[in-house]
Amino acid sequence: MSTERRTAAIIGCGDIAHHHVTGYQREGVELIAFVDPLPAARNQFISEYGTGKAYASLADMFTELKPDLISVCAWHLLHAPLTVEAAAGGVQGIICEKPMAVGLADADRMVDVCAASGTKLAISHQRRFTPGWEKGRELIAAGALGEVVMVVAKFGAGLLNCGTHAIDGVRFILGDPATEWVMGAVERRTDKFERDTPIEDSCMGLVHFVGGTQLFLQCDLDMKGASFQFFVRGTEGMMEVSETACRTMDGGAVGWVDQDLGVPANEINVIGGKANGRQTRELLAWIDGGPEHRCAATTARDTVEIMMALEESARRHQVVATPLAEKGYPLQLMMDEGKLPVEVAGRYDIRGYLNREQADEAQYDELRATGMGHHQIMRTLWERQQEG
Ligand SMILES: NC(=O)c1ccc[n+]([C@@H]2O[C@H](COP(=O)([O-])OP(=O)(O)OC[C@H]3O[C@@H](n4cnc5c(N)ncnc54)[C@H](O)[C@@H]3O)[C@@H](O)[C@H]2O)c1
Structure with missing residues (x-):
């Protein structure tokens, strides 16, 4: 483990950036730069955290500073270009926000560029550090449910937004199985965007993993109980698992058995706090030669592939096998091809209120x-x- 104090820069000084700061602070990383085109945003971080210099762009920062670590906290479509620019700047590690990318070409470019520059790239699916999901993964790996047959996940606010956490979370508790095929349905009758990216009104999908486990997911359909809680059915038992709770039932049980997570639910951070702290710590250890980060980009790109395959399946009306051939954003392609005509005119963005301009x-x-x-x-x- 390096004894030198590491340095970090935040790119995109908005909501999630505060949680990255917490993660760095918890691990003793020095924040030396805050980058944002909006002066109010970058200056706010300097004054609130009492550290670092402000820059309007990553290029400006690199003319003066080269931090060890960079957090990419801007909106989705900027994740790939900013990650590539950061890697070209020679940083040791990057934590890029989710969704990793909008399209497989960008995700693979991020992986390739970082591999070439020796930059460790983690994608901030920080819920992988929550005790509930960790317990679920541990029990499934130990065979507590027998063979897992089916997982059900139900969430809202868009496939790219909450969907990436949910799909990535299911992959995590299952031990990151490879995907075999995906079938999906997508509806977009309104001109809906999320953080500047066109998204679907609703969707659902069936993901078939190598080994036979399936994931059924629905997004922005029935919202009752929509959350990051997964229902898991195995040959020998069942599990309900969220970030903050895990309970199981098997043939010998009288009913649901609550699993001890070793920490009260109200002390679990799903964003920020311990979750971002541990995410940072694992990156530092990875840079220092430790095991690969649980949120490594090579894993997160498989989550992107599932989301894109779901949309590509809707585009082609076919089951789509992996590796996914389409490298673009299938939803955008469907829109361009006239396959998703807008019936209710008027562009709107479900996170547009975050725009600080x-x-x-x-x-x-x-x-x-x-x-x-x-x-x-x-x-x-x-x-x-x-x-x-
Ligand atoms: N992991 C999580 O649980 C989680 C939670 C919330 C948001 N996010 C993700 O974080 C990202 C940011 O979301 P947010 O809610 O923090 O948005 P936000 O609007 O609050 O902050 C984004 C900031 O990026 C800045 N920006 C724009 N262009 C830039 C550029 N070229 N260089 C540097 N900065 C630039 C904006 O001015 C803004 O201040 C999104 O991709 C979102 O999906 C993740």
Whole structure:
């Protein structure tokens, strides 16, 4: 383990960036730069954390500084170009936010560029560090459910947004099996976006893993109970597992048996805190020659492949086998091909309120002074604007 204090830079000073800062602080990493085209955003981080220098772009930063680590915390479509630029700048490690990329070509480019530069790239599916999912993985690996037959996951807010966490989480608890094929259905009748990326109104999919385990997922359909809790059925038992709880039932049990996670549910961080701290620690250890990070880009690209295969299946009306041949964004291709005509006119973005460009910074500061988090502040400012 290196004894020198490592340095880090945050690229994209918005909501999730605060949790990356927490992760670095918990592991003693020094924050030396905050990069954001918006002066209010980058300067806020300098003043709140009392460290680092502010830059308008990654290129500007590299003219003066080369941090050891970089966090890519901008919106989805910028993940690939910023990761590639960071790797070209010679950093040792990158934590890039989810979804890793919008399309398999970008995901594979990120993997290849980082492999060539020797940069360790982790994708921030930080829920892999929650005790509930870890317990689920441990019990399944120990054969507590026999052979896993089927996992069911139900979530909302878009395939690229919550879907990537859910699919990645199911892969995690199953021990990261390879995918054999995917079949999917996609609806997009409204002009829906999420953080500037066109997304579906709703979708569902069946994922068949090598070995025969299947995952059935639905997104933005029935929202009752939608969460990051998975229902797992095995040949010898069943499990309900979320980030904060895990319970099992088998042939000998009277009913559900709560599994001891060793930590109370209300002390588990699904974002930030211990989750981001441990995510950072595992990256530092990986850089120092330790085991591959559980969120390594080579694993996360398989989650991208499942999401893209689901959409490609809807595009082609076929079961789609992996490796996925289509390297673009199948939803965009379907839109371009006229396969998803918009029936309700009017572009909208379900996370558009996060765009800080037009925000009233005086009101922002007032709300921040009350202790409110960034996401809630932006939502509140947007609601005030709607009310006129
Ligand atoms: N892992 C999680 O649980 C989790 C949770 C929330 C968000 N996210 C992901 O984090 C990413 C950011 O989401 P957010 O909610 O923090 O958004 P946000 O809008 O709050 O912050 C994004 C910031 O990036 C800045 N930015 C834009 N272009 C840039 C550029 N070229 N270089 C540097 N900065 C730039 C913006 O000005 C903004 O300040 C998204 O991809 C999202 O999916 C992950």
